[in-house]
Amino acid sequence: MSAVPAELRAEIEAHMALYPERRSAALPALEAAQRVHGWCSPEAIEQVAAVMDVTPAYLESVASFYDMLETTPVGRHSIYVCTNISCSLCGADELYETIHAAAGEDPEFNVRSFECLGACDIAPMASVEGVYVGPLTTADVPQLLDDVRAGRPVLPAKQLARRPVADPQANA
Amino acid sequence: MKLLFERIDEPGLNTLPVYEARGGYESLRKALALPPEAVLHELEASGLRGRGGAGFQMGKKVSFLPKGAMEKYLVCNADESEPGTFKDRELMQKSPHMLIEGLVIAAYAAGATRSFIYIRGEYVQQADILDAALAEARAQGYIGEDILGSGHSLSLVVHRGAGAYICGEETGLLDSLEGKRGNPRLKPPFPANQGLYQGPTLINNVETLATVPAIIRMGGEQYAKLGVETSTGTKLVSVSGHVQRPGNYEIELGISSREIIYGLAGGPPEGRKVKCWFPGGSSSPVLTGDDLDIPYDFDSLAKARSMLGSGAIIVVDESTPILDVALKVAKFYSHESCGKCTPCREGTNWTVKLLERIERGEATPMDIEIMASVQEHIIGNCLCVLGDAMAMPIGSMIAKFRDEFESHIESRRLEPVHA
Numbered sequence: 001m002s003a004v005p006a007e008l009r010a011e012i013e014a015h016m017a018l019y020p021e022r023r024s025a026a027l028p029a030l031e032a033a034q035r036v037h038g039w040c041s042p043e044a045i046e047q048v049a050a051v052m053d054v055t056p057a058y059l060e061s062v063a064s065f066y067d068m069l070e071t072t073p074v075g076r077h078s079i080y081v082c083t084n085i086s087c088s089l090c091g092a093d094e095l096y097e098t099i100h101a102a103a104g105e106d107p108e109f110n111v112r113s114f115e116c117l118g119a120c121d122i123a124p125m126a127s128v129e130g131v132y133v134g135p136l137t138t139a140d141v142p143q144l145l146d147d148v149r150a151g152r153p154v155l156p157a158k159q160l161a162r163r164p165v166a167d168p169q170a171n172a
Numbered sequence: 173m174k175l176l177f178e179r180i181d182e183p184g185l186n187t188l189p190v191y192e193a194r195g196g197y198e199s200l201r202k203a204l205a206l207p208p209e210a211v212l213h214e215l216e217a218s219g220l221r222g223r224g225g226a227g228f229q230m231g232k233k234v235s236f237l238p239k240g241a242m243e244k245y246l247v248c249n250a251d252e253s254e255p256g257t258f259k260d261r262e263l264m265q266k267s268p269h270m271l272i273e274g275l276v277i278a279a280y281a282a283g284a285t286r287s288f289i290y291i292r293g294e295y296v297q298q299a300d301i302l303d304a305a306l307a308e309a310r311a312q313g314y315i316g317e318d319i320l321g322s323g324h325s326l327s328l329v330v331h332r333g334a335g336a337y338i339c340g341e342e343t344g345l346l347d348s349l350e351g352k353r354g355n356p357r358l359k360p361p362f363p364a365n366q367g368l369y370q371g372p373t374l375i376n377n378v379e380t381l382a383t384v385p386a387i388i389r390m391g392g393e394q395y396a397k398l399g400v401e402t403s404t405g406t407k408l409v410s411v412s413g414h415v416q417r418p419g420n421y422e423i424e425l426g427i428s429s430r431e432i433i434y435g436l437a438g439g440p441p442e443g444r445k446v447k448c449w450f451p452g453g454s455s456s457p458v459l460t461g462d463d464l465d466i467p468y469d470f471d472s473l474a475k476a477r478s479m480l481g482s483g484a485i486i487v488v489d490e491s492t493p494i495l496d497v498a499l500k501v502a503k504f505y506s507h508e509s510c511g512k513c514t515p516c517r518e519g520t521n522w523t524v525k526l527l528e529r530i531e532r533g534e535a536t537p538m539d540i541e542i543m544a545s546v547q548e549h550i551i552g553n554c555l556c557v558l559g560d561a562m563a564m565p566i567g568s569m570i571a572k573f574r575d576e577f578e579s580h581i582e583s584r585r586l587e588p589v590h591a
Contacts, residue, residue, distance in 0.1 A: 018329045019329070020369055021351075021369060022351075024350055026351030027332065027333065028332060030334070031332070031334060065336060065353040065354060066293075066333070066336050067335030068334040068335035084500070085255050085413070085450075085500050086256050086412035086486050089414055089486075089492060090413070114294075115255070115504065116254075116257075117294050118252050118253070118258040118292070118294065119258055120257075120258055120484075121258055121418045121420065123418065130296035130297070131296075131297070161265070161297060164181045165419065165420055166411075166437075167174075167421040167422055170174055170181070171179055171180065171181050
């Protein structure tokens with residue numbers, strides 16, 4: 001195992017300090033290591049284990065449980081397409097197929113169909129590197145991928161963060 | 173009447189100055205001036221029932237925590253992973269201080285000194301907003317040691333999950349928060365006695381806690397006048413699927429379901445009718461277009477053999493075959509089953525296989541019987557309700573749309589077998 005990068009060590013130790021029991025920091029620590037290594041590689045796991053003073057096997061058992069912790073190498077740009085019930089009623093399966101066909105084989109991308117992402121109000125939708133966008137049509141896909149490749153904000157007009165609440169009396 | 177969504181889109185509401193300017197944290201001051209028992213009394217008098225899914229009386233839940241000097245925990249369940257549910261997301265994103273204020277008051281009533289918000293890992297923006305709000309609240313003395321000179325102290329950590337539906341189940345959540353795989357625990361012991369780190373733990377949903385400041389402001393009895401007798405107050409409903417205006421609405425409990433689906437959300441697209449709807453997330457038994465006049469409250473929906481659940485209404489119109497809906501739902505729960513209990517692990521898996529057999533045209537009518545019996549054998553036989561969460565809606569679809577399953581099987585059987 002190579003030396004744990006100082007910043008990663010500091011981040012994991014800061015998480016551990018927040019809890020009465022250090023193991024509680026497992027998820028944030030693995031997430032931090034994944035950010036550094038690109039996935040929960042054996043080396044990433046060993047580095048977290050060294051800082052947290054737990055076994056690598058323990059951390060592997062944890063990492064394999066959670067969908068957002070990657071146990072195989074993946075592209076650095078994640079696109080989670082919600083294909084659960086509400087989104088699929090609005091065309092999510094076709095959307096996923098289109099995105100997958102366009103970028104699924106691209107080593108820069110990690111295209112996945114995902115459990116309900118909690119944004120059925122903008123169905124069908126996707127989480128692009130953590131940014132929720134929708135409602136999407138298959139026609140949005142080229143622009144979406146171009147934005148990611150160019151490092152621009154993805155589909156600004158379709159970002160959830162800008163959407164007012166649906167309830168008409170809430171802001172009356 | 174808007175308690176949670178009142179002027180929710182006011183610019184900057186997620187920041188402390190704007191929240192304080194509209195009276196934010198006044199309820200906390202009011203609560204801290206009372207003894208904890210008096211705050212608990214207001215919560216009990218409000219009749220507030222948990223907004224996460226189970227609908228248990230919030231005040232009663234607080235009162236279950238043992239008295240005494242041991243360390244107690246409050247955990248806010250912000251995992252919001254029940255398909256169709258997205259109300260807590262909007263609340264946390266736009267009014268994070270309302271949640272923090274409610275959480276501090278609830279912790280005071282329960283005697284908890286350490287608290288956590290377990291937020292699903294996918295809610296990156298909302299977790300960042302909560303972290304920023306928490307830093308403001310801490311700087312202002314609303315969180316930390318000796319809050320506003322009351323002698324009460326509370327720590328709060330925003331803990332991000334990493335993608336697992338089952339972590340919304342309260343004991344799975346606790347294991348996850350302890351840094352483990354999110355496997356549910358055997359109950360009893362209940363979290364009120366042995367929860368996080370084996371200590372007494374109060375677990376509440378985001379919306380439940382965010383309602384607490386309004387209850388303290390109005391008084392519990394006044395709050396209980398809203399809604400109907402056993403379902404008091406207002407509720408956020410997330411409406412999605414085949415409706416023209418999907419989104420979150422704050423309603424007074426007890427209004428007709430038709431008013432929500434058609435009046436607020438606009439109903440299905442022109443010319444199409446409601447085929448079925450999930451009243452409380454994808455784990456609730458489906459109701460049909462004949463059930464639209466049922467009042468939307470806990471007991472009326474339970475009487476109709478369904479449930480209010482998380483308040484997530486998913487509408488399916490006549491354009492979608494019931495088989496597609498069943499398959500989508502079953503596949504999801506099969507994927508999310510943690511595998512600990514046999515009826516759930518095998519039952520969800522076999523339900524998917526049977527539905528796929530129907531889809532491919534390889535099923536016989538007897539397969540419907542087998543599928544119905546699989547659902548019956550899951551319910552009540554597992555540590556947690558994940559298996560039930562599939563068995564209830566699938567069971568209801570078989571009961572209410574049996575003709576459609578049968579005619580699908582029959583029509584596929586009549587198709588010529590190609591060489």
